Amino acid sequence: MEELRIMFSPEFFRSILLPALIGGLAVTICASLLGVTLVLKKYSMIGDGLSHIGYGALSVAAVMNLAPLKVALPVVVIAAFILLRLSENSRLSGDSGIALFSTTALSVGILVSSKAGLTNDVSHYMFGSILAMSRRDVVLSIVLSLAVIAAFVILYDRIFSVTFDESFAQATGVRVKRYSMIFAVLTAVTVVLGMMMMGSLLISSLIVIPTLTAMRVCRSFKGVVLVSGTVSAVSFLIGMFSALLLNTAPGASVVIVNVIFFLVFSLAGRLRR
Amino acid sequence: MKKLLECEKIAASYDGTGVIEGLSFSVGEGDYLCILGENGSGKSTLVKCLLGIKQLDSGKITMGQGLRQTDIGYLPQHIDLKKGFPATVYEVVISGCLGRRGLRPFYNAKEKALAKSAMERLGIADLAEKSCRELSGGQQQRMFLARAMCAAKKLILLDEPVTGLDPAATGEMYALINELNKKDGMTIIMVTHDIMRSLNYADHILCLCSSRESFFGTAEEYADSHLAAAMMGGGA
Numbered sequence: 171m172e173e174l175r176i177m178f179s180p181e182f183f184r185s186i187l188l189p190a191l192i193g194g195l196a197v198t199i200c201a202s203l204l205g206v207t208l209v210l211k212k213y214s215m216i217g218d219g220l221s222h223i224g225y226g227a228l229s230v231a232a233v234m235n236l237a238p239l240k241v242a243l244p245v246v247v248i249a250a251f252i253l254l255r256l257s258e259n260s261r262l263s264g265d266s267g268i269a270l271f272s273t274t275a276l277s278v279g280i281l282v283s284s285k286a287g288l289t290n291d292v293s294h295y296m297f298g299s300i301l302a303m304s305r306r307d308v309v310l311s312i313v314l315s316l317a318v319i320a321a322f323v324i325l326y327d328r329i330f331s332v333t334f335d336e337s338f339a340q341a342t343g344v345r346v347k348r349y350s351m352i353f354a355v356l357t358a359v360t361v362v363l364g365m366m367m368m369g370s371l372l373i374s375s376l377i378v379i380p381t382l383t384a385m386r387v388c389r390s391f392k393g394v395v396l397v398s399g400t401v402s403a404v405s406f407l408i409g410m411f412s413a414l415l416l417n418t419a420p421g422a423s424v425v426i427v428n429v430i431f432f433l434v435f436s437l438a439g440r441l442r443r
Numbered sequence: 444m445k446k447l448l449e450c451e452k453i454a455a456s457y458d459g460t461g462v463i464e465g466l467s468f469s470v471g472e473g474d475y476l477c478i479l480g481e482n483g484s485g486k487s488t489l490v491k492c493l494l495g496i497k498q499l500d501s502g503k504i505t506m507g508q509g510l511r512q513t514d515i516g517y518l519p520q521h522i523d524l525k526k527g528f529p530a531t532v533y534e535v536v537i538s539g540c541l542g543r544r545g546l547r548p549f550y551n552a553k554e555k556a557l558a559k560s561a562m563e564r565l566g567i568a569d570l571a572e573k574s575c576r577e578l579s580g581g582q583q584q585r586m587f588l589a590r591a592m593c594a595a596k597k598l599i600l601l602d603e604p605v606t607g608l609d610p611a612a613t614g615e616m617y618a619l620i621n622e623l624n625k626k627d628g629m630t631i632i633m634v635t636h637d638i639m640r641s642l643n644y645a646d647h648i649l650c651l652c653s654s655r656e657s658f659f660g661t662a663e664e665y666a667d668s669h670l671a672a673a674m675m676g677g678g679a
Contacts, residue, residue: 327544338517338539341515343495389574390530390534390572391531397521
């Protein structure tokens with residue numbers, strides 16, 4: 171009861187909970203929108219790989235006393251280019267390439283931070299710390315998320331075309347390479363923001379699960395996009411509040427709510443058939 | 444006859460090996476050209492060159508009558524929809540309008556009407572809201588043909604449009620394509636293995652026999668040449 175009282179005290183609400191909720195909502199919606207294309211193009215593992223690389227970059231930044239985002243963002247953007255290339259060219263087949271890159275970065279991050287005795291700080295990035303985000307990070311998350319959502323809306327039809335049939339898109343004059351670059355940047359930004367909140371271990375679930383959930387019941391691409399965005403937003407809110415009430419880890423709670431939605435939608439989809 | 448497209452001594456290669464060398468042919472407005480050739484003879488490479496996806500090593504492709512490469516309605520070779528991609532027939536068909544839309548972020552009423560009329564023309568208007576993974580093979584190809592019609596101003600390029608279709612659906616597909624050519628005046632370029640039907644419907648044939656040898660001429664000339672006999676089974 172004491173906790174409940176603190177949680178709903180105006181002070182806590184205004185200075186910590188509200189910014190975290192807004193920032194978190196924005197990032198979860200981004201993740202689920204981009205997830206539609208990543209899942210349908212069989213790039214699900216890229217989100218996972220990027221988050222591990224982001225973890226490595228953030229740890230190195232923390233040890234060197236640099237601003238974490240300024241280091242992590244460019245590193246992850248570059249990594250996203252490389253991973254998308256790997257998946258396309260596939261001489262070293264995509265998923266093993268991603269595993270190679272991401273575990274290397276993860277190990278570097280762990281080594282560097284344990285050597286410097288920063289395990290506590292850095293474990294924030296492993297498991298996320300949505301309630302411990304600084305005001306600046308929250309503002310940045312909101313601005314970047316809005317940019318991602320705006321880009322997604324403006325490029326929506328091109329994203330559909332490239333996702334559905336690359337060679338046709340190319341023939342109608344869509345510069346497919348350029349779009350996969352833009353896409354890599356959007357994904358990288360979302361992953362870095364997401365891992366600060368949900369942790370590098372869990373961010374890829376926010377990318378993958380809402381799309382899988384939506385695909386259980388929707389026939390159209392637009393339907394999948396809308397449902398996946400909505401489901402992820404609702405899951406986020408339910409997850410966050412139950413985490414506060416039950417005193418559980420916020421990131422993990424959000425993921426579990428997402429999984430529950432997935433199971434319910436799977437059942438619904440099966441019953442409808 | 445007004446020329447729509449002309450290839451002059453074009454050459455293209457993959458990883459340094461020449462796939463097409465010194466190939467010349469032209470397509471007039473309203474023509475029906477079939478491109479024949481064995482697997483690996485460079486048909487798919489030629490298609491990519493025509494669409495401007497692949498760079499030429501030498502030679503040139505000229506377009507006439509105000510045609511641009513992005514105005515070609517393309518029906519790609521065998522698209523695998525078994526992945527369970529969620530998309531309605533309408534969503535797929537209207538994506539053909541992307542090229543003519545330019546930088547505008549949304550489709551306008553004219554483009555929506557075009558998609559609708561293409562679906563009506565091919566008899567799939569009632570399937571518009573169906574998911575494309577629920578379609579039969581023939582319906583799927585009609586959907587892709589409708590999408591190509593949305594993209595096409597004058598020319599449709601089909602890469603083996605009947606692969607995997609049963610005989611009835613194959614016949615319907617050929618009939619539809621023929622109608623588009625004869626009734627609607629659409630210029631057709633089709634890559635195919637089916638020599639008999641090519642000779643029936645097409646007025647011109649381009650045969651890529653090997654990277655160095657090729658035939659280009661009217662369907663009658665091709666039928667009289669030794670090449671047709673050889674391809675139909677050892678000089679029958």
